[in-house]
Amino acid sequence: DGGITQSPKYLFRKEGQNVTLSCEQNLNHDAMYWYRQDPGQGLRLIYYSQIVNDFQKGDIAEGYSVSREKKESFPLTVTSAQKNPTAFYLCASSIGGTADTEAFFGQGTRLTVV
Amino acid sequence: GDSVTQMEGPVTLSEEAFLTINCTYTATGYPSLFWYVQYPGEGLQLLLKATKADDKGSNKGFEATYRKETTSFHLEKGSVQVSDSAVYFCALSDPFNPMTTDSWGKLQFGAGTQVVVTP
Numbered sequence: 001d002g003g004i005t006q007s008p009k010y011l012f013r014k015e016g017q018n019v020t021l022s023c024e025q026n027l028n029h030d031a032m033y034w035y036r037q038d039p040g041q042g043l044r045l046i047y048y049s050q051i052v053n054d055f056q057k058g059d060i061a062e063g064y065s066v067s068r069e070k071k072e073s074f075p076l077t078v079t080s081a082q083k084n085p086t087a088f089y090l091c092a093s094s095i096g097g098t099a100d101t102e103a104f105f106g107q108g109t110r111l112t113v114v
Numbered sequence: 115g116d117s118v119t120q121m122e123g124p125v126t127l128s129e130e131a132f133l134t135i136n137c138t139y140t141a142t143g144y145p146s147l148f149w150y151v152q153y154p155g156e157g158l159q160l161l162l163k164a165t166k167a168d169d170k171g172s173n174k175g176f177e178a179t180y181r182k183e184t185t186s187f188h189l190e191k192g193s194v195q196v197s198d199s200a201v202y203f204c205a206l207s208d209p210f211n212p213m214t215t216d217s218w219g220k221l222q223f224g225a226g227t228q229v230v231v232t233p
Contacts, residue, residue: 043158043221058220092157092221100207104160105159107156
């Protein structure tokens with residue numbers, strides 16, 4: 001079945017450590033996105049990529065980094081510079097190209113700083 | 115910039131009650147509008163969408179009509195079930211602008227509305 005897979009589902013990080021969240025899709029989508037979800041704040045865009053080897057900052061990119069070396073993969077690194085990384089992270093993908101395309105979401109990764 | 119405003123929750127209803135979740139938007143062009151649903155501990159799923167004025171999206175008994183004159187996309191369901199308990203997100207997708215790649219298919223979400231349906 002086609003879809004988006006995020007791993008791990010739960011992740012614990014010590015302060016000062018970098019961690020990488022995995023996102024893989026087999027939908028053959030060009031566009032991929034990372035969102036952060038905090039209670040009562042909806043989803044905020046961290047980074048997005050429209051094509052391989054290209055990505056743009058979203059609304060809250062500080063303290064995060066991404067890469068897009070393959071069409072299927074869009075990993076997110078939460079660096080030690082991110083002041084408040086505890087949150088639910090969602091990866092999404094879409095065909096892209098027009099504004100009416102549906103985004104497909106993974107199951108999310110819950111990151112907790114301990 | 116573009117934005118989405120939806121009513122705050124939680125909204126608590128009895129089974130078979132009528133549900134309305136208000137959503138209004140601000141956009142410079144002609145966005146596509148979406149409702150997504152999130153069940154506990156999961157990602158988001160598309161519930162319905164509308165891509166132009168006066169379009170009605172519908173799915174699983176839910177409906178929403180794209181009202182350009184009031185910049186609204188309110189979600190309704192005539193008779194809710196306990197299984198409809200979830201968080202509902204209204205979203206818009208920036209219209210395609212050939213002058214820039216920044217607005218290409220990027221979703222802007224509202225804060226979400228939690229709906230709790232009791233038996």
